Amino acid sequence: MTAAASRPGRRVSMADVARLAGVSSQTVSRVSTGHPGVVETTRRQVLDAMAELGYRPNSAARALKRGEFRTLGVILFTLATTGNSRTVEAIATHAADEGYAITLIPVAVPTQDGVLGAFTRLGELAVDGIIVIMEVHLLDAANLTLPPGVQVVVVDSDAGDRYPVVDTDQADGARQAVRHLLGLGHRTVWHVTGPAESFASERRAGAWREVLTDAGREIPPVERGDWSAESGYRAGLRLADEPECTAVFAANDQMALGVLRAMAERGRKVPEEVSVAGFDDIPDASSYLPPLTTVHQDFAEVGRRCVEAMLRQIRHEPVDAGTVLVPTTLIPRASTAPPPGR
Structure with missing residues (x-):
């Protein structure tokens, strides 16, 4: 190894590798970029020299040259x-x-x-x-x-x-959830929505309202959440006090988790008295108590x-x-x- 290449703090150059391997800098460049036109024995010499010197190709310089x-x-x-x-x-x-x-x-x-x-x-x-x-x-x-x-x-x-x-097809996912609940025989579906400024929240709430309207069902007041389980819990406490509420569609699984906790604390059994559905199908959704009906996003x-x-x-x-x-x-x-x- 050359004295210059061995100095602490100095970056090993392509020229250092070329000298140690006994080849040209152009050959080192071809090996470092995976160029196919290099004899295998020569390629091995260059790779061994790179390993010995600790050479790392300058990807930034190559990127500038390629334009990507x-x-x-x-x-x-x-x-x-x-x-x-x-x-x-x-x-x-x-x-x-x-x-x-x-x-x-x-x-x-x-x-x-x-x-x-x-x-x-x-x-x-x-x-x-x-x-x-x-x-x-x-x-x-x-x-x-x-x-x-x-x-x-x-x-x-x-x-x-x-x-x-x-x-994600937010609207269709919400339609599937609401139609599922109506198909089970619920008169209407209450909704815990996400933040007002969220596109996903807006589309899910719009689809919920659309399905109820098309079915000629009552549209209950919306409960506003912020995607968190805590906001779902607060909404769930209010919904648990609504005797007419037998089905809840929460706009995400975390808020649905909060609703499940609220119903349990108020003594309203899920799903015997109140059905709860979410949206996302997070990895833990099947481990909720009870396991959560939800909309899977890919x-x-x-x-x-x-x-x-x-x-x-x-x-x-x-x-x-x-x-x-x-x-x-x-x-x-x-x-x-x-x-x-x-």
């Missing part, structure tokens, strides 16, 4: 919700399958300045495209304009025809389609703006049953 960074940016407002955290996990998994990493930028306040600031930061970090998990009413606001020339895919939002959008498929739409843009392949909906599936379990007397 093999990294996708992800902007989101919170990781606290099940949907967001599982969507990010799915995006990261499918990006890795395609040889891409992700850079995550949280935005504390969902404003245009906050989003544009996140775009600026991701531009400085050098990403090939940006996936925006925009669960609140912002992207469809007339005053929001994203930087031109940026490859964008939007999740859980409504970007009109400006960007490709991937979302987060893995949402992540796959996000990454696929982004890579098509990066490769300059045609991709339609507008929304792609990933189907949902009702999972009936022991928390729902016919009402008393049926």
Whole structure:
């Protein structure tokens, strides 16, 4: 090893590897990029030299030369919700399958300045495209304009025809849950909804109301939650005091868990007296007491389609703006049953 290459703190260069392996720097470059036109014995010499010197290829320099960074940016407002955290996990998994990493930028306040600031930061970090998990009413606001020339895919939002959008079919999932409860014989279905600013909450509540209206059923007052089990518990305490309430559709599983606790504390048996259904099908839903009837979201498929739409843009392949909906599936379990007397 050369004295220069062995100095502490000095980064080993391609030239150092070439000298030790007895080849040209161009050959080292071909080996480090996986170029097929290298004799196997030579390739082994170079790899051995890299290992001996602790050489790490300069991926940033290669990225600049190629004009791509093999990294996708992800902007989101919170990781606290099940949907967001599982969507990010799915995006990261499918990006890795395609040889891409992700850079995550949280935005504390969902404003245009906050989003544009996140775009600026991701531009400085050098990403090939940006996936925006925009669960609140912002992207469809007339005053929001994203930087031109940026490859964008939007999740859980409504970007009109400006960007490709991937979302779970929120409305159909809610319809399945409400129809299931009506089909069991309940006269109507009470609803614990999510935050008012949430697209998912809005769509689930709209579908709940639509099914009841189409069936000619009474539409009870909405109980407003914030996705947390605690908010579901508070709503559940109020619903437990409603003698006419025999069926509850909660807009997510955590709030449904809170409803189950409230009913237990008030002495109203589930499902003998009150049926409870949720939305998400989180991994613990089947371990609730009783196991929770819920709407399954395919987060893995949402992540796959996000990454696929982004890579098509990066490769300059045609991709339609507008929304792609990933189907949902009702999972009936022991928390729902016919009402008393049926």
